[in-house]
Amino acid sequence: MNGTAHATIGAGxxxxxxxxxxxxxxxxMLLIGIGSVAGLMPDLDIDGKLTNKITFSHTLIRSVAQLISLMMIVYILLEETGTNRxxxxxxxxxxIIISSFIKQRHMLTVxxxxxxxxxxxxxxKWLILLGIYVIIASFVPHxxxxxxxxxxxYVAIIAYYLEVSLAIEGVFLACLLGYISHLLADMKILPFNKRGVKIFLPFSSKEF
Incomplete structure (x- = not known):
């Protein structure tokens, strides 16, 4: 399933x-946006070790990286003041500027x-944890x-701290369910998926 479909399901x-x-x-609108971004998050790993073996859109990867940065900017403008802002x-x-020029392999790490x-x-805490997630995702196989x-x-923890920080009910739910929707949409139970997801890693490599 492509990124547009995952984002649409996440928005829903x-x-x-x-x-x-x-x-x-x-x-x-905020919760719809959070659900949409969360629906794309699992595929941040497409910039990892299998980058040269799997065909994905470089534009999509760059767009996701820039979207995360843009959301961070909006959050800072709303929540911070003075020098920190x-x-x-x-x-x-x-x-955002660097991601427009940097090579795909290193874009998500940066x-x-x-x-x-x-x-x-x-x-x-949610930004720190999100940064760690993106760094790790940029190195692991798809x-x-x-x-x-x-x-x-891990994303549930990020979602929890994001809701605490924003103090908006529903943020945790939108973020977590948006993320889970991606995994469900990638499962082999759907006839158009040739591959499934290894939901029980690292304990089992069986695809579902």
Missing amino acids: VGFIAAQSVQAEPAGM WVGVSIGAVI TGLGVFGGGLLLSE RSYTHSLLGIG
């Missing part, structure tokens, strides 16, 4: 999450380092750890 899940908490229009925005802007640095600067229960558990 975000909409359901928004409905479940009876979010206001602005909150609904402008330093954080500058980091995000630099990541993005992850930037997000991690932004998290340290702002003392935001449909491995990011497509497992281990990945779901």
Whole structure:
């Protein structure tokens, strides 16, 4: 399944999450956006060891990296003030610019380092954890750890701290369900998937 489909499904899940908490229009749009981004997150591993063996869109990878940076900038503008605001925005802007020129293999690693640095600067646990996720994802094989229960558990922690930071009900649900929707859509139970997901890594390599 391609990135557009995953993003669309994630957005739909975000909409359901928004409905479940009876979010206001602005909150609904935020949850839809979070669900959409979360629906793309598992495929950040496409820039890892199998980059040269699997055919994926370089443009998609760059777009996801830039979208993460853009969301970080928006968050900083809304939540931070003074020097931290402008330093954080500058980091995000630099990541966006660099990702336009850097080679695919290193793009996500640099993005992850930037997000991690932004998290340290702002003392935001969810940003620090997200940066670590992106860095790790940029090195692991496709449909491995990011497509497992281990990945779901890690993203659940990110989602928890993101909801705490934003203080908006439904963020955790939209983020987690958006992520899970990607794994479900990649499973072999769907006839158009030739490969499945190794959901029980590292304990089992069996595809489902």
